[in-house]
Amino acid sequence: MNINLTLIVQMLVFIALIWFTMKFVWPMVLGPMDERSRKIALGLAAGEKGQQELAQARERADVIVHEARERAEQIIEQAQRRADDLVEQAKGSATAEGQRLLAAAQQQIALDTARAREGLRREVAQIAVRAASKVLEREIDPSAHADLIGRLATQL
């Protein structure tokens, strides 16, 4: 065991190796490691942000769905009201129409009755004249008694 030139050579080798490690190995290993931790941090942040946005979107969606539901209820209510109105209106107009028809029919009936009564009156007058002539056994001059017959007919 003795101290010799190996000492000097080894120092040079050691220094060279330190230099190499410092120049190449260390930064090249640590660089990607830092880069990776940066990426992971970014990824985590992005994930958190995404989650927040999702929650916000969900809230917005809830609000929209709520509004839509209210609108729908409003629309249904309006429609119901409109339908009721329509039915009401239809009922009104149908009643009026019925009454109109009834009135017309009644008028017609009255007219017909009057007309029938007129015919009947005439026939009754004639029958009465004929009956009277039979009773008198002679012709009654209708023209002479037209006035009398007419008065009789109106009394029937």
Add this chain to the structure above:
Amino acid sequence: MAAEQALTANEYIRHHLTFLSSGAPKGVVDFSIINLDSVFFSVLLAVLFGGTFYLVARRATAGIPGKFQNFVELVVEQVDGQVKDTFHGTNKLIAPLALTIFCWVFLFNAMDVLPVDLLPDLARGVGIEHLKVVPSTDLNVTFAMSLTVFALIIYYSIKMKGLGGFLGELTLQPFTARNPIVKVLLVPANLLLEIVPLLARPISLALRLYGNLFAGEMIFMLLAALSLQGFSELSSVGGWLAVFAQFVLGLVWAIFHLLVITLQAFIFMVLTVVYLAMAHEHH
């Protein structure tokens, strides 16, 4: 195994402790020779570490990482966390330095878990007589690292505090006085108290790693020496027992050693970071 040569345990271990040097050392300090095996394996492991991490890092993606990238990122993140726990300033050097130290020392130490005779015997096959495969059992290697760290400690101390601040830290504490003359008189005592811990840092760094790994390797050698006589003794019960003991004890020690090699690499790294963090601090 060296059965044919009938080595004694003593010779076997001595053989294993001999470096593949470029020449015979003349004295304890001799800068004319070099340990080829230490340099070869440490450079090989440096290339293994640098190459693997570089290739993985080059294809690193910020998306889903692959298995290798995961592994590399795990190591880098651990080291980075350790550094950030200890050192709160901004310094582009400390974290990569810590990563380099941890991985490199770990790989040095991991060579210890290879069968103690595997690579030396292979080397002998191609005509290389001696081969020490664990670079951290070479004082030159551990001191090379700790002295580099020491130089960085001095550099950052002066850079952060200025030369005056650094020298003041060495000479004006822990004993302080209002009177300038007493202050000057206290300088030697302060210097002695401060310089010893300062110098102890690189020495303890280097010796701790060296001592642990040297001892670990030595245990492996002793266990291997149990069945040194090898095949010639397989006829006897004792021979079989020795082989069995080497297997069981070797396994137990190797498993325990996994902890030691990781821990030592970790300690070297953490202490380096702590020392450099202290160099940045103002008192």
